[in-house]
Amino acid sequence: MKEDFLHYVWQHQYFDKTDLRTEAGELITVLRTGHRNADAGPDFLDARLQIGEVEWNGAVEIHLRASDWLRHQHQTDKKYDQVILHVVYSADQEIRRTNGSVIPALVLAPRLDLALVNSYQNLVEQASTSLLPCASMLPRVPMITRTMMVERALLERVEQKADGLAALHEQLGQDWEATAYHALAAGFGFKKNTEPLARLAKALPLAVVRRHRHDERQLEALVFGQAGFLSDTESSLADPYVQELGREYEFLRHKYQLAPAAMAPHEWNFLRLRPANFPTVRLAQLVAVLHARPVLFSALLTASDIRTLEQFFLAPVPTYWRQHYQPGRPGKVAALGRSSVHLLIANVVVPLRVAYARYVGQPELIESAVALLEHLPAEHNHITDVYQGVGFGHRSAADSQGLLALSRGYCQPRHCLRCAIGSRILQQNLVVG
Template identity: 70%
Template sequence: MREDFLHYVWQHQYFDKVDLRTTAGEEIQVLRPGQRNADAGPDFLNARLRLGEVEWNGAVEIHLRASDWHRHNHQVDAKYDQVILHVVLTADADVRRTNGSLIPTLALAPRLAPDLLARYEALVASPPAAPLPCAPLLGQVPQLVRTMMTERALLERVEHKADIMAELHAHLGHDWEATAYHALMAAFGFQKNSEPLARLAKAVPLPVLRRHRHDARQLEALLFGQAGFLVENEETAGDAYLADRRQEHEFLRHKYGLAEAALAAHEWNYLRLRPANFPAVRLGQLVGLLHRRPALFDALLTAQSVAALSEFFGGAPAPDYWRQHFRPGRPGKVPGLGKSSIELLIINVVVPLRVAYARHVGQPALVESSIALLTELPAEHNQFTDLYEELGFEHRTAADSQGLLALHKGYCQPRRCLRCAIGARLVGGSETRMRITR
C-alpha cells in the first residue's frame, strides 16, 4: 500500500467513523478534514477536529506507520508543530512535537472497508510497465467522468504553460512583445533546436532587432550571423549572398558588442531531422516572420481564429535564399512553414501566451476564447493519444489531445491514480461512500 491511498481515504473520509477514537481512547469528531498541501509541511492544512470536549484547528499528517514520523525527522521540524492529529495505518509509536507534547494518533487499519482495499489493490496491481493502470477497469467508469477528467487535465496543462510564459514575462522586464519574441524563437526549434534558438533570442536582443527588422538584409545578417551560419568553409566559399551578409554582420556585431553572445555552427542539432526541419530552414522562416510582422504580440493577442493565426504564420515566407537552401551553401528546394508546424505554434505559444496575458490583466473571457482555439485544431496523434483513443476516450480536436497528454504525464505515468477522478471513481464508488460515512 502507498501513502497516497491513506491521503485519499482521509480526504474523502472513506473509513468507519463509528465510535471514532485516538489510540489513547479520546473521542474524535472530524468537522473538516482540511485541504491537501502541495508544498513542504504537513499533508493537510486548516483541518478542524473535536478531540474529547475541545475543538482544534490545525494540520493533519499522514503516514503508513506512526514511526515514519521519526524516520522523516518531523520531531525536530517546527513546521509540524501545527499537527493536531497523526493519521496512520498502523500505530507502532508515539510521536511528539518539537516541544515534547504528545500528538494524538488515529489508526485506520481496522476501519477500512475490505472492498475499498480490494478495489485499490486491483487498480495498483498492474505492472509498472503498463501504460495505463486502470485500462482493464475502464468499463466501470462513465464516459462523463472520463471527459471531465480530460478537461481538467487540459486546463492544468494550459495553466502550467501559462505559468512558464508569466515567468518569462517577469524575467524580460514585463515586456509582452519581448515575451512573444523569445517564446516564438524557442518554439521554432520544435524540441530538437529549442534550446539554441532560445539562446539566439538572447544573442540578438529585441531592442537591437527592432532597429533593423525593417531592413531584410540587416535582419538576416544579425540572426544568421549570430547563429553561426555565415562562416566561410568549403561549402560556403564563393557564395555571394553569404559573403554579403557576413560582411554586414561583422559591422553590426561590432556596433552592438554582440560577439560574446554568438552561437557556433556546431551547437545546432541535425540528428534524425528531416531537411525541412534543419535549423537554418526554421531560422529563415523566423526571419520572414520578424520582418513582415513588426508587432508580434498584438497580432497573436487579437487574432480571432485559427484561420487568422494560420495566415499570420504562413503569410510571411522566408527570404529567397533560405527557400532554396537547407543549409548555408547547400542548395535545395525548401518547403514553407507547414500546417502541422503552425498548429504546434498555436498550441505551444499562442494559447499559453494569451492565457498568461489574460490572467495578468484580469480578462477571464480571453482565457476561455484562447483555450477555445484548441477546439478548432485537429487532434494530434502519437503513441500516447492513440492509446487513450483505443480505450474509448474522446479524441477529436487538439483540446482532446492536450488533455490526454496531460492526463498521461500528470496522472497515469507517475501513478497518481487517486488524484485522478477516474481512479478515484474506481476505488471509492458511491456504495462505499454511503456505507463508510454512516
C-alpha cells in the first residue's frame, strides 16, 4: 500500500465513519476534510474537525505508519504544528508537536473496505510492463467516463506545453516571434533531438537568423555550423559544398562573435533513427522554413485551417540536402512528410496558440487552438494501439494526444487514484459507513 491511497481515502471519505474516534478515544466529526496541499507542509490544509467537545481548524497529515512522522523529520518543522489530526494506517508511535503536545491520531486500517483495498492493489500492483493496468476492468467503466478522462488528459497535456512556452516567452523578453522560433526549432527535433535543437536555437539568436533569412546558403551555413556539422571530418573534407559552407560559416561566426561550433556531432542522436529522421535532415527542413517564411509567429497564429498550416511547413529544402543525409554522404532524401507536419502542428502550433491566448486573456482562442487537433488524423503508435485495442475512441489527433497524455501522466506512473477511470473502478462495490 502507498501513502497516496490513504490520501485518496481521506479526501473522498471512503472509510467506515461509524463511532469515529481518535486513538485516545475522543469522538471525531469531520466537518471539512481540507484541500490537498501541493507545496511543502502538511498534506491537507484548512480542515475543520470536531474532536471531543472542541472544534478545530487546521491541517491533516497522512502516513502509513505514525512513526513516518519522525522519519520525515516533521518533529522539527514548525509548519506541522498546525496539524490537528494525524491519519495513519497503523499507529505504532505517539506523535507530538514541537511544543510537546500530543497530536490526535485516527487509525484507518480497521475501517477500510476490503473490496476497495483489493481493487487498489489490483490496479497498482500490475507488472511494470503492463501499459494499461486497468485493462481487464475497463468493461465495467462507462464509455463517457473514459472519453471525459481522455479529454481531461489532452487539456492537461496542452496546458503543460503552453506553460513551458509561457516561461520561454518571459525568458525571451516577451518576444512572441523569438518564442515561435525557439518552439519551432525544438519541434523539429521530433522527440529524439528536441533538446539538442532547443540548445541550437539558443546558440543561434533570432536576430542573426533574421539578417540572413533571404540568403539560403548563409542561413544553411549558420545552422549547420553552429550545430557542429561543418567540422573537418573525412567525409566533409572531400565535399566541396560542405567546405564552402564551412568558410561561409567562419566568416559569419566572426562577424557576429558567435561561439565556435556551439555543438558537436556527438551531441545529436542518430541511433535507431531512419535516415529520413536524421537530425541533419531535420536541420535542412528547419532551414527551408526559416528561409521561406519571413514571419513565423503571426503566420502560425492566424492560419485559419489545417491546409494553410501544412503549406507553412512544406517549404523546399536546400538542393544539397535533397541528395545528402549527412554532410559529404549522398543519398536521396524524402521531403518532410505530412505526418511530421501534423506532429509539428499538434506539438508546436497548438501549444503556442494556447500560450498566446492565455497571455492576452482570450479563452475563445484556446478552444479554437485545441479544436485544430480534431481536424488532424489520428497518430498511430504502440501506445495508442494498446488503448484502441481495448475500446478507446481514436479518430483524430485530439484522441491521440489525449491517449498519450493518459499513458504518460496516469497509467505508466500508476497514478490510478488521480484518474477518473481508476477512481470509477475503485468506487464499484464500495461500502463505507
